[in-house]
Amino acid sequence: MHARYGRILLRFWKNSLIREMSFRGHFIVNVASEILWIVMLLVFIKVIFTKTLDVRGWSEGQYIFLMGTHMLVTSLFEALFFGNCWRVSELIRSGDLDFVLVRPASPQFLLSFERIDFSPLASVPVSIALCVYATRMIDAQIIAAQIALFCMLIVGGVIILYSLLFMFAITSVWLIRQTGIDHLWFYTVSIARYPAEIYRKFAGGALWFGLVFVLPVLMVSNLPANVMVRTFEPFMVVYVMVSGIVLLGVCTVVFRLALRWYRSASS
Amino acid sequence: MRKYFVVFRVALADRLVYRADFFIATFLRFIPIITTILLWRAIYDGSQKVELGNLMYEQMVAYYLFLMISRAFGSMPRLATDIATDIRDGNLRKYLLQPIDYLGYNVSLRVAHKLVYFVMAATPYALVFWLCRRYLPGWPTGSMLLLSVFSLGLSFLIGFMFNSLMGLLGFWFLEVGSFIHVVMVMQYFLSGHMFPLSLLPAGLQSVVTNLPFAYETYYPTLLLLQRLDTGAAMHVISMQMVWVVVLGSAARIAWLRGLKRYAAFGG
Numbered sequence: 001m002h003a004r005y006g007r008i009l010l011r012f013w014k015n016s017l018i019r020e021m022s023f024r025g026h027f028i029v030n031v032a033s034e035i036l037w038i039v040m041l042l043v044f045i046k047v048i049f050t051k052t053l054d055v056r057g058w059s060e061g062q063y064i065f066l067m068g069t070h071m072l073v074t075s076l077f078e079a080l081f082f083g084n085c086w087r088v089s090e091l092i093r094s095g096d097l098d099f100v101l102v103r104p105a106s107p108q109f110l111l112s113f114e115r116i117d118f119s120p121l122a123s124v125p126v127s128i129a130l131c132v133y134a135t136r137m138i139d140a141q142i143i144a145a146q147i148a149l150f151c152m153l154i155v156g157g158v159i160i161l162y163s164l165l166f167m168f169a170i171t172s173v174w175l176i177r178q179t180g181i182d183h184l185w186f187y188t189v190s191i192a193r194y195p196a197e198i199y200r201k202f203a204g205g206a207l208w209f210g211l212v213f214v215l216p217v218l219m220v221s222n223l224p225a226n227v228m229v230r231t232f233e234p235f236m237v238v239y240v241m242v243s244g245i246v247l248l249g250v251c252t253v254v255f256r257l258a259l260r261w262y263r264s265a266s267s
Numbered sequence: 268m269r270k271y272f273v274v275f276r277v278a279l280a281d282r283l284v285y286r287a288d289f290f291i292a293t294f295l296r297f298i299p300i301i302t303t304i305l306l307w308r309a310i311y312d313g314s315q316k317v318e319l320g321n322l323m324y325e326q327m328v329a330y331y332l333f334l335m336i337s338r339a340f341g342s343m344p345r346l347a348t349d350i351a352t353d354i355r356d357g358n359l360r361k362y363l364l365q366p367i368d369y370l371g372y373n374v375s376l377r378v379a380h381k382l383v384y385f386v387m388a389a390t391p392y393a394l395v396f397w398l399c400r401r402y403l404p405g406w407p408t409g410s411m412l413l414l415s416v417f418s419l420g421l422s423f424l425i426g427f428m429f430n431s432l433m434g435l436l437g438f439w440f441l442e443v444g445s446f447i448h449v450v451m452v453m454q455y456f457l458s459g460h461m462f463p464l465s466l467l468p469a470g471l472q473s474v475v476t477n478l479p480f481a482y483e484t485y486y487p488t489l490l491l492l493q494r495l496d497t498g499a500a501m502h503v504i505s506m507q508m509v510w511v512v513v514l515g516s517a518a519r520i521a522w523l524r525g526l527k528r529y530a531a532f533g534g
Contacts, residue, residue, distance in 0.1 A: 029445035033452050040456045047466045052313035055306075183295055190299045198305040207301075 008105060009113055016116040030119035038126060041067060056197035058230075061138030063195070065229045068130030070193045070221035071123050073157045077165075078120035080158065084112050085165045086181050089172040095264045108255050112166065131228075140229050149237065150224045156244040157220035161188070163247035164215065166255070173258040188217055196222040216243050270367055271375040278379035293391040296335070300395070303331045304402075320465035326492060328402040330463055333491040334484065335392070338460065339384065340419045341426035341483040343377060347447045350434025355441065359529065370431060370522060377427060404493045411493065414500045418487045421507035425483040428514035435518060438525030459485030479510045 020027065045067065049060040058066065088111050091097040100110050135142060165188075169181050191211065196218040199208035211218040219240045226233065311324045322330060350373070353359045362369045396403065407415065433450060436443045455461055457480040464476050464485050475481060486503040489495050495503065 025442065025445060029448060032445075033449050036449060036452050040452070040461065043456070044461055047462065048310055050468075051316070051319050051466070052310050054313045056309045056313070183292065187295060187298050191302055194302060194306055195309070198302075198309045201308055202301065202305055 005105070005109060008110075012114050013116055017118065019115075020118040027119050027122065031122040034123050034126060038071075038130065056195050056200075058195045058197075059138065061134045061140075062225070062229050064137065065131055065134035066195060066221060066225040067193070068127045068134060069154075069225040069228075070189075071127035071130065073154055073161070073221050073224070074189055074192075075120040075123035075127065076154070077158050077161045079117050081112060081162045081165065082120075082185060083115050083117050085162075085169045087111070087115070088166065088169040089181055092170075092172040092262065097262060098264050101259070107259070108252060112162070135229065138229060142228060146228055146232075149227050153224040153227060153237065153240065156241050157224065159244040159248055160216055160220055160240070163244070163251040164188075164217070167251045170255050170258045173261050192217045192220055192222075213239070213243075216240055271371055274367075274372055274375040275379045278376045279383060293388050297391075297395045300331060300335075300399070304328050304399075320463050321494075322463060322465065325402045326404070326494070327463070328399065329404065329492055330488060332396060332399055332402065333488045334460060336491060337419060337422055337484050337487040339388070340381070340487070341422040341458075343426050343430040346373065346377065346427070346430040347433035348444055350431060351437030351443045351447070354435075354437035354525070354529070363526075370518065373431065374427060377423075381423065407491075407493055410497070411490075411500070414497070414504065415487070415490045418490050418500070418504055418507060421504065421511055422483050422487045424511045425479055425507060425514060428511060428518050429479060429483070432514060432518045432521060435521040435525055438521070438528055454480055457481070458483055459488065479514060482507045482510050 042064070045060065045063055048055065049063070053059065055063060088097075091100065091111075100107050103110060165181060165185065168184055196208065196212060199205075199211060199218065202208070208218075216239075219236065223236055223240050227237065307324060307327045311319065311327075317323055319327070353362075359369070362372060406412075433443070433447050436446070440446070457475055457478055459481060464472060464481060467475060476485065482503070486495075486507070490500055490503065
């Protein structure tokens, strides 16, 4: 059973690679604009930290580390799942979901893994370099256990993002709309890339609480960065790992429910 | 002149099709404003200063609000790539055969797009500005308002001319899409969209604030923010005119010389 899914996955990835290789120029431009973007972000951070030494308890090095972590999580998510989530709502709208449903394998698996976008992966080495640069800057002593936990939390973060976005995509069964998943993703990114502490000052901390505990998008990059260069909060680590598993479960339930509602549109 | 009016009317009707979706999208666009407000609160608190880059905290928030307005005038989504595609695919023929000027045609199109945008965006903008009223300066004087509107008009022209010029590079280079993408990323920084240019160190600032990007977005935003006196406003407007003429002539020359090379590929 599992070997079969492994083979399907391998085939999916091969196909994606072949597709990507036919747009090599695209890949190079992505790398170039990604590096340019990072340079601009670094200038912005430098500008901020010429004016202040601390942003709600984050020093310059810690802030840069957060940037690197955020890029790492989001580019992994974009590479693995964003395109797939986007396609789910398209398939529902056009009625082409049928072709997935008739295949003899888990539809959620097929929908979630069919394609990999390789160009966001270009940011992975860049974001790791950013993290290393930041740890040098603050002279952080990092032990192997921290790195292991960091990796685990990155995976957890990707799972949380996947569950939320996939759930959103699948709601297209009930809500037909144009303002799509790319908007949602853009706003998620623009909220989650900052220190979580800045949100405490809004609506008596309600916004912070919501984004940390209810829809834990803030913890996706803040927590791994905390573990590496700031404080280790065992409770939060457990909470985020558990909420990743719970959200994944909820996502699967919602998916099954949605399939029961799905009425193949058009012809 | 009448034919340009017809283009304008058709584009107007075209834009009015997707109304409901537009309202949602416009509202969502303000979500990052909350993050901006909170981030700058944190930076001002950390710095323990009243002014950063000659702006007080409220003015900083207002800067980002007014930026939305000047961007609404100056930004030309997809104009450059549309022109480049017309050239590459041979679609340009269609316009050459008609007694219409291609750039003039595009101006009519864009004016219609902008007009529809302003009319439909007026309500959500008004609501957001009302919610953020404590960050805003009072109403400007009549003459200042007039200067601001005039400056925004010039900002539209600078944006149009610059993007046309980028697109017309398509006469010489087959694939300019990626180049345009990189320029757009840089523009985010150079136009003061990322942060007010007055925060930059003096050397860099004196370069960046003299580029057309600053005249397209940064200065009109300062004008709306009432951070320029009449003399400075007049200087900005005259410099904007200079850039309109420079970029406009460059675009016209590129058009005329490009046409000589143009081979009208495609079926």
